[in-house]
Amino acid sequence: MSAEIIVFPDFAPPPPIDPAGLALFLDLDGVLAPIVDRPDGVQPDPRRTYMLRRLAEQLDRRLAIVSGRTVDDVSAITENAVAAVAGVHGLQRRNVVGDTVVALPDPALDEALAVFNALAEAQPGLIVEDKGVSVTLHYRMAPAACEAVREAARRLEASSDLVLQEGDMVAELRTRGADKGEAVRAFMAEAPFKGATPIFVGDDLTDEDGFAAAAALGGYGVLVGPARRSTVARYRLSGVDAVFDWLEAAAVERAS
Numbered sequence: 001m002s003a004e005i006i007v008f009p010d011f012a013p014p015p016p017i018d019p020a021g022l023a024l025f026l027d028l029d030g031v032l033a034p035i036v037d038r039p040d041g042v043q044p045d046p047r048r049t050y051m052l053r054r055l056a057e058q059l060d061r062r063l064a065i066v067s068g069r070t071v072d073d074v075s076a077i078t079e080n081a082v083a084a085v086a087g088v089h090g091l092q093r094r095n096v097v098g099d100t101v102v103a104l105p106d107p108a109l110d111e112a113l114a115v116f117n118a119l120a121e122a123q124p125g126l127i128v129e130d131k132g133v134s135v136t137l138h139y140r141m142a143p144a145a146c147e148a149v150r151e152a153a154r155r156l157e158a159s160s161d162l163v164l165q166e167g168d169m170v171a172e173l174r175t176r177g178a179d180k181g182e183a184v185r186a187f188m189a190e191a192p193f194k195g196a197t198p199i200f201v202g203d204d205l206t207d208e209d210g211f212a213a214a215a216a217l218g219g220y221g222v223l224v225g226p227a228r229r230s231t232v233a234r235y236r237l238s239g240v241d242a243v244f245d246w247l248e249a250a251a252v253e254r255a256s
Contacts (some may be wrong), residue, residue: 011223011227011233011235011236012235012236012238013232013235013237013242013246014199014220014237014246015235016246016249016250017119017199017247017249017250018244018250019055019058019059019250021059021195021196021197022059022062022196022197022198022199022219023059023062023063023064023187023188023193023196023197023198023199023219024059024062024063024064024198024199024201025064025065025066025184025187025198025199025200025201025210025214026063026064026065026066026201026202026205027065027066027067027068027201027202027204027207027210027224028042028065028067028069028074028077028078029068029069029203029204030043030125030168030202030203030204030224030225030240031066031201031206031224031239031240031243032048032052032065032078032085032243033045033048033077033240034239034240035168037055037140037141037162038127038141039069039073039127039129039138042077043077044076044077044078044079045165047244048081048244049078049079049081050080050243051209051247051248051251052078052081052082053081054132055247055250055251055253056082056083057094058250058251059224060082060192061083061096061192062192062193062196063082063084064080064083064084064085064086064183064184064187064193065082065084065086066085066086066090066180066183066184066202066210067085067087067089068088068089068136068165068167068172068204069087069088069131069205070087070088070092070131070132071085071087071092071093071094071100072087073085073087074087075202082188083097083098084096084187084193086180086183086184086186088131088132088133088134088174088181089165089174089178089179089180089183089206090177090178090179090180090181090182091103091133091134091174091175091177091178092133092213093178093181093183093186093187095187095190096119096190096191096192099113099196102132102133102200103133103175103177103178104133104175104233105132105133105163105175106133106160106175106176106206107132108156108160108161108162109134109135109162109173109175111156111160112135112156112160112162112173113128113130113135115152115156116135116136116137116152119137119145119148119149119152120137123142123144123145123148124142124143125139125141126138126139126141126142126145126149127141129148133140133174133175134172134173134174134175135172135173136170136171136172136173137149137153137170137171137172139167139169139171140168140171142167143169146169149171150166150171152171153166153171153172153173156173157173161176162174162176163175163176164184164236165204165206166205167204167205168204172238179206179209180200180202180206180207180209180210180213181209181210181212181213182209182213183210184198184200184210184213184214184217185213188213188217197217197218197219198213198217198218198219199213199214199219199220199221199222200213200214200219200220200221200222201221201222201224201237201243202221202224202233203223203224203225207221207223207229208221208231208232208233211223211231211232211233212232215232215234219232220233220235221233221234221235222234222235222236222237223236223237224236224237224238224239224240224242224243225238225239
């Protein structure tokens with residue numbers, strides 16, 4: 001992450017979206033969908049699908065979803081409303097013409113998956129996700145297992161080349177490689193994004209890489225949810241409802 005972390009004591013909401021010359025990068029969970037107990041609890045939503053399709057048109061396809069979910073999962077949830085998608089924090093990427101690049105999975109993921117499955121069998125409420133290039137253990141429904149999950153994940157990271165990403169009630173061990181910032185830079189080097197001003201909207205610590213990439217390319221980040229002191233984001237929206245209102249002001253009003 002090359003951009004300097006800046007402390008913004010008071011976050012203003014982002015300015016209205018003027019689609020001319022902008023490129024928009026959106027996280028999914030916590031931005032376009034509320035955080036839920038189970039990953040499969042997020043399903044297609046007609047309002048979200050319509051809004052994303054309209055935004056893609058207004059932005060001349062300069063719209064991408066950059067998520068910790070897989071590309072296939074994002075496509076299913078959004079009903080293929082957005083052509084450009086980066087999945088698993090950038091380890092998977094599909095551009096607007098459908099070309100897809102996927103990192104080679106680290107062999108150490110097999111052991112990580114076995115350990116996570118063993119923990120899930122011993123503790124009800126833990127959910128394991130195998131994303132191919134990463135494995136994830138969700139403990140939102142078993143918060144008491146937090147320390148055991150983190151300790152196991154850190155031990156696996158220390159004994160391998162895997163990268164540990166700790167998120168909101170989740171521990172993820174991923175193949176070393178691209179992050180969300182690199183995904184943004186890759187999109188911005190291609191048509192139709194090239195030459196546009198990037199805006200990255202995210203809620204989690206993993207989105208800081210996206211905020212930094214957008215800022216380094218002349219744009220900015222929008223933090224969703226509670227304010228945090230150290231962030232590269234310049235603006236803030238309170239939650240998913242506020243994100244929808246902000247996006248729909250550009251997508252729906254311009255459609256009328």
